[in-house]
Structure formats: C-alpha cells, structure tokens
Amino acid sequence: xxxLVSHPRTPQSRTRRHSALVASALAxxxxxxxxxxxxxxxxxxxxxxxxxxxxxxxxxVRDDGFPAALASLRDSNGHTRNYTAGVGDLxxxxxxxxxxxxxxxxxxxxxxxxxxxxxxxxxRIGLDAPIEKFLPGLVRGDGIDGRKITVRQLLxxxxxxxxxxxEVAQDYLTKQQHRYFEPREVLDLALAKKSLFAPGTGWSYSxxxxxxxxxxxxxxxxxxxxxxxxxxIIKRIGLRHTYWPGVGDQTIKGPHPHxxxxxxxxxxxxxxxxxxxxxxxxxGQLIGTPSDLNRFLTALLDGKLLKPQQLKEMKTxxxxxxxxxVGDGRYGLGxxxxxxxxxxxxxxxxxxxxxxxTRNAVTADGRAATVVxxxxxxxxxxxxHVEAALDTALCE
Numbered sequence: 001x002x003x004l005v006s007h008p009r010t011p012q013s014r015t016r017r018h019s020a021l022v023a024s025a026l027a028x029x030x031x032x033x034x035x036x037x038x039x040x041x042x043x044x045x046x047x048x049x050x051x052x053x054x055x056x057x058x059x060x061v062r063d064d065g066f067p068a069a070l071a072s073l074r075d076s077n078g079h080t081r082n083y084t085a086g087v088g089d090l091x092x093x094x095x096x097x098x099x100x101x102x103x104x105x106x107x108x109x110x111x112x113x114x115x116x117x118x119x120x121x122x123x124r125i126g127l128d129a130p131i132e133k134f135l136p137g138l139v140r141g142d143g144i145d146g147r148k149i150t151v152r153q154l155l156x157x158x159x160x161x162x163x164x165x166x167e168v169a170q171d172y173l174t175k176q177q178h179r180y181f182e183p184r185e186v187l188d189l190a191l192a193k194k195s196l197f198a199p200g201t202g203w204s205y206s207x208x209x210x211x212x213x214x215x216x217x218x219x220x221x222x223x224x225x226x227x228x229x230x231x232x233i234i235k236r237i238g239l240r241h242t243y244w245p246g247v248g249d250q251t252i253k254g255p256h257p258h259x260x261x262x263x264x265x266x267x268x269x270x271x272x273x274x275x276x277x278x279x280x281x282x283x284g285q286l287i288g289t290p291s292d293l294n295r296f297l298t299a300l301l302d303g304k305l306l307k308p309q310q311l312k313e314m315k316t317x318x319x320x321x322x323x324x325x326v327g328d329g330r331y332g333l334g335x336x337x338x339x340x341x342x343x344x345x346x347x348x349x350x351x352x353x354x355x356x357x358t359r360n361a362v363t364a365d366g367r368a369a370t371v372v373x374x375x376x377x378x379x380x381x382x383x384x385h386v387e388a389a390l391d392t393a394l395c396e
Contacts, residue, residue, distance in 0.1 A: 071393060106280075106283065131212060172261070203319065315347070361394060
C-alpha cells in the first residue's frame with residue numbers, strides 16, 4: 001500500500017491483484033467504488049491543442065470518475081510539459097494545480113532502495129549479507145528468520161515476508177486515517193503472520209521489506225531514513241518540490257489537488273488529503289510532484305545517484321507474476337518493468353495511497369512520464385486506464 005502502505009500488496013505501478021500496486025487499500029477495501037465527479041479540462045503543455053495525453057486525462061475524469069488527473073512529460077532533452085484535467089477541490093471547484101504535490105506512496109521505494117544501494121557502493125552494507133548482521137534478533141517469526149534473509153531479498157521482494165497492509169487499511173476512515181504508526185509497530189504486525197515462502201524461492205510484494213530496509217539504513221548511518229533520502233537524493237539532484245513529511249505532519253505543504261476516498265458504490269467522497277503517512281514510512285511516505293518524479297527517474301537511470309555496479313544490480317530483475325495485469329512483469333531492486341505498446345519496456349515504480357494513485361516510467365532514451373489521479377482505482381478497467389494514459393504519454 002502506499003500510503004496505506006505504499007501500495008498494497010503489489011509494487012510498482014500497476015495493480016496488485018488488479019494491477020501491480022493498485023493501492024494498499026484497494027487490496028483490502030474491495031467494496032470501494034469511484035463516484036462521478038465534475039470535469040474541467042486544461043492543457044498546459046501544447047497551448048489549446050488537445051493532445052492524446054490530454055484526451056487520456058480527460059477520459060480518466062469523465063469515464064472513470066476520478067476527481068482529477070495530472071501528468072508531466074519530460075523528453076530526452078529535458079523539456080517538460082504538464083497537463084491537468086478535472087477539479088482540484090470538489091467542494092470549491094478550484095482548478096487542479098499544474099504539477100501539484102501529491103503523496104507518491106510506493107514510488108518512495110525507489111528512493112529507499114537507492115539509499116541502500118549507495119551504502120552498498122560505499123562498502124557499508126553487503127547486498128547478499130543476511131539482515132541479521134545489521135538488525136540482530138529483530139526478524140523472527142513463524143518460518144521467519146533474519147539469519148536467512150539477505151538485503152537483496154528485501155529490496156527484490158523475494159524474502160517471503162508477509163505484508164501488514166490489510167491491518168493498517170482496515171476501517172481506514174474511522175480508525176486509521178489520522179493514526180500514527182511507529183515503524184516497529186507495523187513490523188510487528190507483519191511478523192505475527194506466517195512466512196509466505198522460504199527466502200529466495202518466490203516473489204511477493206510486501207511493504208514489510210522496505211520498512212526493514214529503512215531500519216537497516218538508520219542502523220548503518222545512525223540517522224533517520226527521511227534525512228538520508230533528503231541529503232543523498234532530494235538535495236543532491238535538486239528536487240525542489242519533494243520532501244519527507246515530519247513526524248505528525250498530516251498536510252501537504254505546496255499547491256496540491258485534494259485526494260478523495262469512498263467506501264462503497266453509494267458512499268459520498270471523503271476528502272482524505274490530510275492523513276498520517278507513517279504506515280507507509282520507508283515503503284511509501286514521500287510527497288512530490290509529477291515533474292520531480294520524472295527528474296528523479298532520469299537522474300537515477302543516467303547514473304547520477306548510483307555507481308555503475310549498483311545500478312546494474314538494481315536493474316537485474318526476477319519474474320514478478322503479480323506485478324501487472326498481463327502477468328509478465330519483472331522486478332529488480334526497487335525498480336520494475338513497464339511494457340510499452342510501442343515496443344520494449346520502461347523502468348517504473350508507481351504507488352497507491354488513499355487519495356492518490358501515481359504511475360511513472362522512464363525509457364532507455366531518457367523520456368519520462370508520470371500520471372496521477374486523485375483517488376484509488378477500484379476496478380480493473382480504471383486501473384488499466386491509468387496505465388494506458390502513462391503508455392500514451394511515452395508512446396504517442
């Protein structure tokens with residue numbers, strides 16, 4: 001889950017059962033349905049010309065009922081175009097902020113994985129070392145033993161560790177929206193369950209892996225994971241609109257579209273813009289803009305954040321059958337593949353949080369795109385349409 005734990009049981013940007021990462025909450029709140037919303041269109045990339053990208057966003061609002069949609073495209077020369085559709089606030093009918101800040105949820109996993117791999121490159125962490133070496137005695141449970149799980153397996157979701165997403169998503173509006181979770185608290189929820197499989201023998205998306213990765217970073221560096229992400233990534237490549245919310249901070253600081261949540265077919269929209277993101281933590285706590293996500297993706301794949309060997313490790317993938325709707329997804333170390341209709345694939349890792357669904361990808365030639373809608377998809381077609389909008393942005 002992404003905010004509800006950075007994606008629910010699935011990772012990247014698609015939907016987990018539905019698509020890889022359809023949102024932590026989606027896996028649990030199966031009764032959730034998107035209600036209709038007013039539609040207002042704006043094209044901020046090509047003046048009054050309605051491009052295929054704009055039409056795709058308009059469709060997400062008009063046909064799938066998302067309150068708003070945003071997109072940012074970056075070409076291989078670094079030129080950026082931004083688009084919006086819908087309304088930024090259902091109560092006031094205000095416009096959608098161009099390139100507004102959103103909760104990027106599980107896309108945060110790319111940042112956490114990058115910091116871990118930077119520490120690997122510095123010789124401070126062994127990628128194939130057992131996590132027991134760094135977090136002695138912490139990871140124990142039914143079929144769970146930190147002495148048998150490696151750092152690589154955490155980042156790759158091959159550890160067999162169960163997820164805690166359902167526990168923190170249950171009764172979200174009445175109990176969890178404003179609740180603060182300590183990292184060790186959500187870890188205990190996961191460790192109370194049985195291992196899914198022996199380490200290295202399967203693949204299953206689990207936010208638990210990245211909570212442990214965050215604890216690992218803190219143990220090795222002696223500093224909070226949010227601080228390490230800020231200094232090693234955000235400040236290093238100049239992400240001006242991306243930040244790690246402080247403890248207890250439930251707001252979004254910059255201009256942003258409101259995020260919404262409904263509990264059933266006939267339920268009204270509930271504004272969940274303000275919520276406590278701590279359940280996601282190192283697995284999904286960051287806030288950023290679509291253009292900043294594109295900037296991060298291009299910097300990462302251009303080798304500006306990792307040494308060649310660590311970037312190679314990050315891009316070494318395993319089969320991840322639950323990652324996307326067609327069952328042919330692959331997952332590396334905090335990075336997944338996104339199949340393109342125009343041929344080949346792009347690198348990606350989206351996220352889902354109550355209020356926001358984010359999809360992003362970068363191609364080998366440096367084109368990057370991010371698409372955001374301001375609610376969780378509650379049907380497979382809606383999730384597929386968000387992915388289709390991303391594909392259009394990269395292929396049209």
